[in-house]
Amino acid sequence: MTDADPIRRLRELGRHIDPELEDRDVERVLRGVAQRGERTRQRRSLGLGLLAGGLVTGLLLFSANWLYSRGTSAVATTAPTSVRSAAPSFSAATPAASTPREISTPGVVLADGSRATPVDSGTELALAEDSARLAQLSVTRGRAHFEVAPQKERKFVVRAGAVSVTVIGTVFDVEVVADRVGVSVEHGAVAVDWGSDHARLSAGEKGWFPPLMVSPAHPAVARSRAAIAETSNRESTDSSPSAQELFARVDAARASGQTAQAAALLRQILRERGSDARAPLAAMTLGRMLLTELGQPREAAAVFADVRARGVGEPFAEDALAREVEAWVRAGDTQRARTLAQSYLGRYATGRYANKVRALAGLP
Amino acid sequence: MVRPATVPKPPLRLVRDGESTGALELEDIYRTYCRYVGAIVLRLSGRKAELDDTIQDVFIEAARGLGGVRDADAIRGWLATIAVRVVQRRLRRERLYRWFIPGREADYAQIADEGASALDRMLIARVYEILDQLAVDDRIAFALHHIEGETLEAVATLCRCSRTTAKRRILRARLELERRLTHD
Numbered sequence: 001m002t003d004a005d006p007i008r009r010l011r012e013l014g015r016h017i018d019p020e021l022e023d024r025d026v027e028r029v030l031r032g033v034a035q036r037g038e039r040t041r042q043r044r045s046l047g048l049g050l051l052a053g054g055l056v057t058g059l060l061l062f063s064a065n066w067l068y069s070r071g072t073s074a075v076a077t078t079a080p081t082s083v084r085s086a087a088p089s090f091s092a093a094t095p096a097a098s099t100p101r102e103i104s105t106p107g108v109v110l111a112d113g114s115r116a117t118p119v120d121s122g123t124e125l126a127l128a129e130d131s132a133r134l135a136q137l138s139v140t141r142g143r144a145h146f147e148v149a150p151q152k153e154r155k156f157v158v159r160a161g162a163v164s165v166t167v168i169g170t171v172f173d174v175e176v177v178a179d180r181v182g183v184s185v186e187h188g189a190v191a192v193d194w195g196s197d198h199a200r201l202s203a204g205e206k207g208w209f210p211p212l213m214v215s216p217a218h219p220a221v222a223r224s225r226a227a228i229a230e231t232s233n234r235e236s237t238d239s240s241p242s243a244q245e246l247f248a249r250v251d252a253a254r255a256s257g258q259t260a261q262a263a264a265l266l267r268q269i270l271r272e273r274g275s276d277a278r279a280p281l282a283a284m285t286l287g288r289m290l291l292t293e294l295g296q297p298r299e300a301a302a303v304f305a306d307v308r309a310r311g312v313g314e315p316f317a318e319d320a321l322a323r324e325v326e327a328w329v330r331a332g333d334t335q336r337a338r339t340l341a342q343s344y345l346g347r348y349a350t351g352r353y354a355n356k357v358r359a360l361a362g363l364p
Numbered sequence: 365m366v367r368p369a370t371v372p373k374p375p376l377r378l379v380r381d382g383e384s385t386g387a388l389e390l391e392d393i394y395r396t397y398c399r400y401v402g403a404i405v406l407r408l409s410g411r412k413a414e415l416d417d418t419i420q421d422v423f424i425e426a427a428r429g430l431g432g433v434r435d436a437d438a439i440r441g442w443l444a445t446i447a448v449r450v451v452q453r454r455l456r457r458e459r460l461y462r463w464f465i466p467g468r469e470a471d472y473a474q475i476a477d478e479g480a481s482a483l484d485r486m487l488i489a490r491v492y493e494i495l496d497q498l499a500v501d502d503r504i505a506f507a508l509h510h511i512e513g514e515t516l517e518a519v520a521t522l523c524r525c526s527r528t529t530a531k532r533r534i535l536r537a538r539l540e541l542e543r544r545l546t547h548d
Contacts, residue, residue, distance in 0.1 A: 006487055006545050007510060007538055013488055014511040016480035019402040019415055026398040029416055033394065033423045040424070257440060260396060292479075295399060329478055360478070 020295035020330070027122035027142070110135055112149045114156065119143040119173065128159075143175035148188075163209045166191045170203075182208050208302060243273040247282070259293045280316045283307045287320070291327050301327035318344075322353035329360045337361050394423055397443050404444055407511045408451040408504055410492035411470050421450045441521075448504060448522045455500045470496065494544045498537050505530050506537035 021029075107117035108127050116137050118125050123142030129135065132154060137146075139160040148156045148167050158165045158174050163181040165174060170188025174181065183192055184206030192199050194209045201207060246269045253262035266286040270279060283303055290300035304324035308317055321344045328337035341361030345354060358364070398419065405418045425446050462469075472489040480488065495503045505523055508514045509530075514522065520530040 006491070007541060009484075009487065010491060010510045011513050013476070013480060013484050014407060014513060016476040016484065017403075017407045017410075017488065017511065018477055019399070019406050019412065020477060021399050021402050026395055029398055029402075029419050029423075030391065030394050032416060032420045033427075036420055037424060037427065257400065258396075259399075293399075326479070359481075 015292070018292075018295070020297075022295050024120060025295075027120065031121055107144070108137065110149075112151055112154070114149045114151075115145075115147045116158075117145045117147075119145050119175075139174050139176055139181075141176055143173060143182075145171075145173050147171050163192060163194045166193065172201075182206065243269060243276045243278065246273065247278065250282075250285075259289060263289050263294060280307055280310070283310075284316060284319060284323075287323055287327070291323065291330065297327045297330035301331060318348050318351055318353070321347070322351075322357050325357050325360055334361070338363065390427055393426070393439060393443075397440065398423075400440065401443055401447050404447045404512060405451055406475070408448065408507045409455060410472050410475050410495070412475060413470075414454070418447075418450060418454060421454075422447045425450060445522055445524075448508070452500055452504055455503065459500065469493075490545070491541065494541050495537070498540055499533075501525075502533045502537040502540075505533035506541070509534045510538070 019025075107115060108125065109115055110127075110130050112135075114135060116125055116127075120142040123144055124140040125142075125144045126138050126140070127136075128138055135154060135156045137144075137158050139158060144158075146156075146158060146167075148170055156167050158167075160174050160176050160181040163183075165172070165183055167188065167190040170190060171186040172188075172190055173184045173186075175184075176182075181194075183190065183201060185201045185203055187203050189200060189202045192201060192207070192209050199207065199209070246265055250262050250265045250269070253259075253265060263286055266282050266289070269276070269282045270286070273279060276282075284307060287300045287303035287307065290296040290303060301324050304320040304327060307320040308324070321340065325337050325341045325344060328334070328340065338361045341357045341363055344351065344357050345363070348354060351357075401419050401422050402415060405422065406412065406415060409418060411418075422443065426443060429442075429446070458470075470492070472492040473485070475492060476485045476488045495507065498506075501523065505519050508519045508522055509516065516527055516530055516534075519534065520527045523530055523533075525533075
């Protein structure tokens with residue numbers, strides 16, 4: 001290696017210097033910004049209050065001194081008036097009403113004792129209906145945990161974007177990450193409906209909905225709220241852009257650094273144009289973006305697994321398996337990464353990624 | 365009994381009607397650019413432990429300056445400028461602390477992700493250790509050009525200096541790095 005090589009190499013290595021923030025990290029930073037902004041405002045208010053108090057006290061002392069020197073008794077009537085005027089200026093500036101209330105917010109307890117509890121700090125959970133026949137809640141962001149009291153005559157429905165989860169007596173979690181909804185069931189069973197299709201999950205099972213890739217037989221699934229929000233200013237949901245147009249939009253979004261939007265468009269391609277010949281390429285691109293640019297290794301691993309499950313040919317299958325190993329390593333699940341790495345090496349002992357997979361999974 | 369249902373969003377002052385861009389929602393800007401800002405901050409400072417705080421500094425400063433942004437397309441560059449300024453300030457403060465408190469060194473061993481080889485990790489860690497010893501302005505200009513991959517013009521804009529000054533800073537840092545890496 002020459003002296004100049006390390007410096008030249010740095011630019012290439014720059015891509016390895018990435019905080020790999022996941023959605024939860026972003027929400028944590030966002031919350032920190034809000035809390036620090038609040039503290040700054042409070043400190044500023046406190047400073048102003050102290051300054052005002054000091055000025056008033058100084059004025060009072062000066063007035064008292066002046067009045068005393070003139071031999072009058074006006075001090076007793078002046079002091080309370082001035083103190084009252086200073087006090088409200090301090091308390092009014094303290095934004096008690098805007099203090100975050102989430103710390104004391106326990107979630108939702110329904111009339112029958114069923115509970116819905118936010119799990120993540122940024123979770124948005126709302127109760128739409130709590131009647132004798134229907135309990136309906138919605139999760140628009142974050143993750144929530146549900147404990148549903150058994151009720152034979154009442155439906156318990158959780159809506160999250162385009163996905164609805166229906167249950168009678170169970171314990172389960174619903175998580176919203178970007179435009180996908182994760183459901184995991186602890187006890188009982190739930191029915192998950194995403195417009196064009198539905199699935200049933202039993203105790204111990206979990207899944208992400210709508211499924212990323214639908215078979216050609218399935219009609220296009222309804223778009224999720226996040227995808228609609230991202231694309232609503234460009235097109236109506238009724239118009240159906242061609243795969244070509246969607247790919248062009250992906251390229252434009254990536255070129256302008258709008259990675260999240262590009263990822264949403266790729267998901268849209270996979271949902272609505274799953275039978276297109278370029279769908280595997282779109283899925284691989286999405287997986288790589290989630291892995292290296294958006295810092296969502298678990299999501300990326302799910303995408304690569306979907307690619308393989310779809311029975312794509314080479315070189316996608318090999319690429320997807322190697323990438324899935326990498327994704328699980330980054331997600332910290334080394335056991336799963338190792339199992340997949342062994343699977344890769346069993347199929348592609350001299351494959352393009354054999355050395356990399358061995359190194360990632362710590363195999364000899 | 366039904367108790368309150370909604371966990372509130374962070375109490376940000378969110379919406380401002382821009383003259384040419386329509387509504388700019390600060391919270392959305394945060395979410396869209398958080399990872400971008402995080403990457404710039406990490407590449408410039410190398411300090412993973414302070415990442416959250418530094419990103420927050422950037423966005424708090426951004427919230428104050430949002431009124432000056434007229435073009436939504438400029439947000440990315442505008443945030444990068446703020447990130448550079450915030451990191452500059454933090455690095456200067458850190459130098460001062462180090463002067464008073466010897467042995468207060470950052471740990472750069474974990475700065476690279478798992479995709480980097482062991483050799484590359486060592487190189488990155490060593491480069492940041494050396495960058496710690498350079499003038500902050502030189503370090504920032506070097507990192508922007510050689511690690512972030514910015515052009516000379518972009519470095520000059522982000523560092524608010526002339527192209528010649530940017531070039532001089534980068535060269536100074538580069539020569540010093542090469543000298544020390546050669547010694548290693």
